[in-house]
Amino acid sequence: QVQLVESGGGSVQAGGSLRLSCAVAGRINDHLVMGWFRQAPGKDRQFVAGIDWSGEYTRYGDSVKDRCIVSRDNGKKMAYLELNSLTPEDTAVYFCASRPWGVGIPFDASAFPVWGQGTQVTVSS
Numbered sequence: 001q002v003q004l005v006e007s008g009g010g011s012v013q014a015g016g017s018l019r020l021s022c023a024v025a026g027r028i029n030d031h032l033v034m035g036w037f038r039q040a041p042g043k044d045r046q047f048v049a050g051i052d053w054s055g056e057y058t059r060y061g062d063s064v065k066d067r068c069i070v071s072r073d074n075g076k077k078m079a080y081l082e083l084n085s086l087t088p089e090d091t092a093v094y095f096c097a098s099r100p101w102g103v104g105i106p107f108d109a110s111a112f113p114v115w116g117q118g119t120q121v122t123v124s125s
Contacts, residue, residue, distance in 0.1 A: 001025075002025060002116075002117070003024065003025050003026055003030075003031075003098070003114050003116075004022055004023070004024060004025070004031075004096045004097070004098060004114060004115065004116035005022070005023045005025070005096075005116055005117070006020060006021065006022050006094065006095065006096045006116045006117065006118060006119040007020070007021045007022075007023070007119060008020040008021050008119060009094060009119030009120045009121045010120075010121070010122070011122045011123075011124060012086050012121065012122070012123050012124070013086075013123070013124060014086060014087055014088060014123055014124065014125045015085060015086065016086050016123075017082065017083065017084045017085075017086065018082070018083055018086065018121060019080060019081070019082045019083075020036070020080065020081040020082075020083075020094055020096075020119060020121075021078055021079070021080055022034065022036075022078065022079040022080070022081075022096030022116060023077065023078055024077040024078065024079070024098070025077075028074050028077045030098075030100050030114075031098035031099075031100065031114065032052070032053045032098075032099065032100055032101060032102040033050060033051070033052055033053070033098065033099045033101065033102060033104075033105055033112075034050065034051050034070075034072055034079040034096065034097070034098050035047065035048075035049070035050040035051075035096070035097045035098065035099075035105065035106075035112050036048040036049045036050070036070060036079075036081045036094060036095070036096060036097070037094070037095045037097055037109055037112075038090075038092035038093065038094045038095065038121075039092055039093050039095070039118075040091060040092040040093075043092075045095070045109045046061060046063070046092075047061045047107040047108075047109070048060070048061050048064055048068065048070075048081065048083075048094070049061065049064065049068055049070035049081060050070065050105035050106075051070045051071065051072050051079065051105070052102060052105060053074070053102055055071065055072055057105065058070050058105070059105040059107075061107070063089075064083060064090075067083065067084040067085045068081070068082065068083050068084070069081075069082040070082075079096060081094070081096075086123045087123060087125075088123050088124065088125050089123075090121065090123050091121060091122050091123050092120075092121060093118040093119065093120050093121075094118060094119050094120075094121050095115055095116055095117075095118045096115070096116040097109070097112035097114060097115045097116070098112060098113075098114045099111060099112050099113060099114070100113075100114075
């Protein structure tokens with residue numbers, strides 16, 4: 001049963017921006033903490049950003065923290081990731097993930113039990 005569906009990926013020129021969306025199927029209450037991760041070929045899955053239920057608390061990975069905004073709209077059962085000033089190093093498959101526990105926003109991918117299928121982002125120079 002697919003619970004998270006990402007969209008918004010594609011090919012982007014360096015210096016550009018993108019906005020990824022994550023649609024939540026089922027009850028939004030089961031996805032208290034939403035996270036975004038990415039995985040480039042041959043590399044480990046990397047934390048990009050996370051947001052708590054209220055949207056008040058966010059957390060960012062070091063490689064994106066100055067050019068990234070994570071947000072969510074619980075009424076629409078959506079989460080979003082906006083990434084600016086893209087470079088080829090941002091090329092990866094981007095995943096939306098969630099956890100039903102509301103305490104903290106972990107960096108560790110293993111702390112998120114629910115995952116989307118991923119959306120490819122390719123940044124060309």
